[in-house]
Amino acid sequence: MEKTKGQIEAEITEAVIKFEKEYMGRGPVEAKTYIIDDMVLVRLKGVMSRAEQQLATEGGSPRGRDLVKQVRCESLERGRMLLEAVVRNATGRNAVSLHTDISTVTGERVIVFTLDAAPLIPPKEG
Numbered sequence: 001m002e003k004t005k006g007q008i009e010a011e012i013t014e015a016v017i018k019f020e021k022e023y024m025g026r027g028p029v030e031a032k033t034y035i036i037d038d039m040v041l042v043r044l045k046g047v048m049s050r051a052e053q054q055l056a057t058e059g060g061s062p063r064g065r066d067l068v069k070q071v072r073c074e075s076l077e078r079g080r081m082l083l084e085a086v087v088r089n090a091t092g093r094n095a096v097s098l099h100t101d102i103s104t105v106t107g108e109r110v111i112v113f114t115l116d117a118a119p120l121i122p123p124k125e126g
Contacts, residue, residue, distance in 0.1 A: 015086040056104035091119035
């Protein structure tokens, strides 16, 4: 049976939550995945630990914010192959690029996978 768009999005969301918990030590407060043409957008809210929040805001220095972003980016790069495999298994498509950023103000992170083609999703019945 072919997976629906919602099932694919849920599968990716669960895998990213698991990745965040295992690699960063805690998961997001909220997570949602969106498939848009040949892109997969993952939006994570509340991903920063208290230590990261304090580092990012203490003294208003950009150095703390940069450190948080750098650590988060490096952690994602180390697990990139795992995340790309999850996306490939869920969508049937290869990820050709991955982009990410985190807001140290809101604690929200976005991850965007660009795929080699749009996933084949069966049309909605009805």
